[in-house]
Amino acid sequence: MAIEEKEEWKREDFEIGKFLGEGKFGKVYLAREIQSGYPVALKVIFKEKLDKYQFWEHLRREIVIQSSLQHPNVLRLFAWFHDEERIFLVLEYAAKGELYKLLRSVGHFTEQRAATYVASLARALAYCHEKHVIHRDIKPENLLLDLDGRLKIADFGWAVQSNAKRHTMCGTIDYLAPEMVEKKAHDHGVDNWTLGILCYEFLYGMPPFEAADQYDTLRRIMKVDLHFPSTHYVSSEAKDLICKLLVKESSKRLSLKQILRHPWIMNNAEPS
Numbered sequence: 001m002a003i004e005e006k007e008e009w010k011r012e013d014f015e016i017g018k019f020l021g022e023g024k025f026g027k028v029y030l031a032r033e034i035q036s037g038y039p040v041a042l043k044v045i046f047k048e049k050l051d052k053y054q055f056w057e058h059l060r061r062e063i064v065i066q067s068s069l070q071h072p073n074v075l076r077l078f079a080w081f082h083d084e085e086r087i088f089l090v091l092e093y094a095a096k097g098e099l100y101k102l103l104r105s106v107g108h109f110t111e112q113r114a115a116t117y118v119a120s121l122a123r124a125l126a127y128c129h130e131k132h133v134i135h136r137d138i139k140p141e142n143l144l145l146d147l148d149g150r151l152k153i154a155d156f157g158w159a160v161q162s163n164a165k166r167h168t169m170c171g172t173i174d175y176l177a178p179e180m181v182e183k184k185a186h187d188h189g190v191d192n193w194t195l196g197i198l199c200y201e202f203l204y205g206m207p208p209f210e211a212a213d214q215y216d217t218l219r220r221i222m223k224v225d226l227h228f229p230s231t232h233y234v235s236s237e238a239k240d241l242i243c244k245l246l247v248k249e250s251s252k253r254l255s256l257k258q259i260l261r262h263p264w265i266m267n268n269a270e271p272s
């Protein structure tokens with residue numbers, strides 16, 4: 001019985017394993033579907049917490065969106081079910097955990113590893129944008145690694161269908177594009193900006209506009225106050241890609257297809 005085929009799942013179908021992490025609204029556990037022995041990540045969300053924040057609509061939207069996405073670099077949401085006080089998300093298990101923990105432990109990634117992750121993100125976002133989905137909250141905390149070290153975008157708790165231009169503020173401010181800071185209408189170009197932020201953070205270990213307080217970070221974003229520290233060598237091709245993504249005018253940013261054809265990606269990313 002493949003996970004995604006069965007109609008109604010219930011708590012008793014799974015045995016709970018180790019604690020994996022604490023996300024918003026609840027904890028995540030490694031679990032095993034008893035019949036098949038299939039490992040999954042089980043996210044437990046307390047209903048009274050959703051009531052408190054009126055997040056039912058967000059969660060419903062995530063379930064609809066993520067259930068429809070099937071891409072090697074997007075974490076699968078196989079199913080969901082609920083009992084009296086909890087909602088359970090049956091998620092693909094990413095055995096190598098959270099990418100940001102790896103980044104913090106090594107300081108910064110090699111250009112090959114960084115380019116491979118940027119290429120995976122560009123392919124995953126191109127797929128999402130074809131399905132008119134903007135993630136809007138791409139940050140290292142939402143990136144996971146599977147057993148083979150393949151990157152998986154997770155947590156579509158803030159994703160939206162991008163038919164109309166969006167206005168809602170969301171996500172961590174380090175990754176916010178200028179048009180989101182100014183609460184202007186925004187479209188999937190925000191994910192391209194975020195790809196530039198992430199590429200910088202993969203190579204330098206911190207996001208480009210980090211500052212002591214939030215106001216300074218927002219000011220640096222609005223000015224696109226971009227500097228490349230000379231603490232360690234980073235190729236000019238890598239800097240070229242970052243400069244072509246961190247462009248204030250959304251329509252002037254490299255498209256996802258252009259990213260995949262950029263020399264730095266062509267010369268450094270592992271073939272998918």
Ligand SMILES: Nc1ncnc(NCCc2cnc(NC(=O)Nc3cccc(C(F)(F)F)c3)s2)c1Br
Pocket residue numbers: 020021023024025026028041043045050055056058059060062075089091092093094095096097098144154155156157158
């Ligand atoms: N090693 C691992 N392998 C797989 N997964 C892991 N962690 C879970 C990552 C997630 C994927 N999707 C998620 N989705 C939500 O949390 N959604 C959510 C939850 C509550 C409220 C809301 C809302 F109401 F705000 F929308 C939305 S968490 C780990 Br660690």
